[in-house]
């Protein structure tokens with residue numbers, strides 16, 4: 357992975373206020389599930405990994421189980437036990453000591469959860485529709501997804517309260533804020549889109565009803581902490597996990613307007629479909645609909661990101677795989693240095709390999725890059 361930046365890079369390295377947070381640059385680290393938290397407890401190795409990336413304007417730590425019932429990966433972290441909060445405290449202390457800022461992404465997997473990882477329990481979803489587009493990544497290899505049961509309206513306040521509790525736990529663990537995971541086909545997204553939500557009643561039917569679940573969770577998180585400490589991630593076009601919507605722009609414009617009124621710190625938009633199936637310009641309408649900081653993600657190069665910020669289309673850009681493989685990404689962007697290539701074989705699970713062993717620029721590389729800039 358290489359980059360040919362516009363020289364000199366200006367926009368990405370400009371400071372920005374994101375809600376209650378002052379960030380020194382606009383190069384954010386996108387949330388990346390790494391499945392290295394045995395029994396859902398964050399480890400010192402994870403602290404090392406995040407501390408290495410403290411030069412990000414903001415780190416958004418990986419999808420983390422807001423409540424016990426929501427495991428959809430092997431060894432993804434949680435934040436619903438005392439032990440997990442203590443594990444995260446080590447992470448946030450290390451990141452802060454290294455001069456960084458870190459939010460925690462909170463999620464519930466909904467129908468992406470599997471009985472194999474949840475003591476045999478059937479997953480919940482807005483409707484009893486199973487994922488068929490891709491298999492479940494089981495402990496012993498791929499297996500079909502389970503058929504979820506449609507959650508009762510009466511159960512929803514308990515889920516919303518679970519997100520509020522997780523938000524308080526994130527604050528107790530020393531995070532600077534939380535990002536609610538409303539993207540990529542997990543529970544919040546399942547409620548929002550009509551491909552997965554066939555309900556009637558207060559949480560189903562028209563988009564104004566389907567966004568209610570997301571809005572209640574956003575409001576609960578804001579009440580548990582404060583709006584300036586809360587972000588929301590969305591993927592209007594994402595088609596993985598059997599996701600679709602008959603009107604992505606309309607649905608997400610409505611949601612963006614609603615969370616704009618609540619006053620959250622930022623809206624984090626996956627600008628494209630990771631699978632490349634569904635296509636539309638979602639950033640332009642979302643920019644109009646949302647007054648806070650607009651963060652965009654998905655396949656950005658330095659040039660792309662510079663252009664997006666300079667033109668005013670977005671305020672900041674999150675980098676996923678590039679940050680995974682380049683602990684010093686902002687410096688590489690500043691110098692126009694080469695980027696390490698990510699190794700997808702070590703994305704999920706394992707130990708230090710592929711987590712903390714991606715190299716920083718050496719002194720010689722830095723000097724060579726500096727000469728290129730001059």
Ligand SMILES: Cc1cc2nc3c(=O)[nH]c(=O)nc-3n(C[C@H](O)[C@H](O)[C@H](O)COP(=O)(O)O)c2cc1C
Nearest residue numbers: 386387388389418419654655656675676677678703
């Ligand atoms: C290994 C891996 C893990 C990911 N985990 C998460 C996650 O926990 N939460 C999330 O919202 N997106 C997750 N994503 C999606 C990324 O945040 C990002 O949207 C995607 O990689 C595209 O951005 P990029 O082109 O900058 O990598 C993950 C992607 C990868 C490759």
